[in-house]
Amino acid sequence: MKKLSLIALATALMSGVANAADAALLETNDFVGISFWLVSMGCLAATAFFFLERGSVAPAWRVSITVAGLVTGIAFIHYMYMREVWIGTGESPTVYRYIDWLITVPLLMLEFYFVLAAVKKVPSSVFWKLLIGSLVMLIGGYLGEAGYIQPFVGFVIGMAGWIYILFEVFSGEAGTLAAKAGNKSLQTAFSAMRIIVTIGWAVYPLGYIFGYLTGGVDVNSLNVIYNAADFLNKIAFGLIIWAAAMQNTRVSRS
Numbered sequence: 001m002k003k004l005s006l007i008a009l010a011t012a013l014m015s016g017v018a019n020a021a022d023a024a025l026l027e028t029n030d031f032v033g034i035s036f037w038l039v040s041m042g043c044l045a046a047t048a049f050f051f052l053e054r055g056s057v058a059p060a061w062r063v064s065i066t067v068a069g070l071v072t073g074i075a076f077i078h079y080m081y082m083r084e085v086w087i088g089t090g091e092s093p094t095v096y097r098y099i100d101w102l103i104t105v106p107l108l109m110l111e112f113y114f115v116l117a118a119v120k121k122v123p124s125s126v127f128w129k130l131l132i133g134s135l136v137m138l139i140g141g142y143l144g145e146a147g148y149i150q151p152f153v154g155f156v157i158g159m160a161g162w163i164y165i166l167f168e169v170f171s172g173e174a175g176t177l178a179a180k181a182g183n184k185s186l187q188t189a190f191s192a193m194r195i196i197v198t199i200g201w202a203v204y205p206l207g208y209i210f211g212y213l214t215g216g217v218d219v220n221s222l223n224v225i226y227n228a229a230d231f232l233n234k235i236a237f238g239l240i241i242w243a244a245a246m247q248n249t250r251v252s253r254s
């Protein structure tokens, strides 16, 4: 298992090196480009970390750590391409970004489900509701950013999807289940995940506002803010789950 994930990582790494050989190079004053690089490398390190750590946590938590590694791994590959689009053209890599979100956001929603399921029996409707909220949020955002609809209309649709997700994790089915579970690690993980989805995710609509809704299109603000948000919400989110899993593993061993 460990060997396989290392081989996968090495292959991804080599394809990245091969890509870099014929691409435009990063300029010293291209701070947006630098932020693309930082997130790429953070995602690579996080992916290696999650796959290597997977075996150290109690079996019930392993799938959550695997999903965390998939999220950063998928983001790593997309960041290689996004970086190239940015450095080569100075344009927003909108389509790669949304493909990444379309895969990683549902995986993060699965994570909510698995964290609950690690200690409790949970109906799958919890996941489906979160998935529907995510799709509305991302489709609204994409249509607005890609110019299919007015940016403001896309924003309103995206916000509606996000607010629905917040409702679900605070007072809907998922929130109620977590409150009733009576497991300390689960509650710690779940409330940290709520903070991420509330405060961490709020950075994305801010990026959209500065990017599209304050007059003209500001690709610099848009991309720096989105990149910072990804760093926080993909890498830190995974680390929180890993920390809760380690804590729960220690408690059940002692």
Ligand SMILES: *C/C=C(C)/C=C/C=C(C)/C=C/C1=C(C)CCCC1(C)C
Pocket (backbone or CB within 6 Å): 101, 104, 105, 108, 137, 138, 140, 141, 142, 154, 155, 158, 159, 162, 201, 202, 204, 205, 208, 230, 233, 234
């Ligand atoms: C790893 C990627 C993640 C966690 C991406 C999350 C993206 C969002 C929370 C996006 C939210 C948006 C709104 C709430 C309204 C405006 C449009 C979006 C899509 C930027």
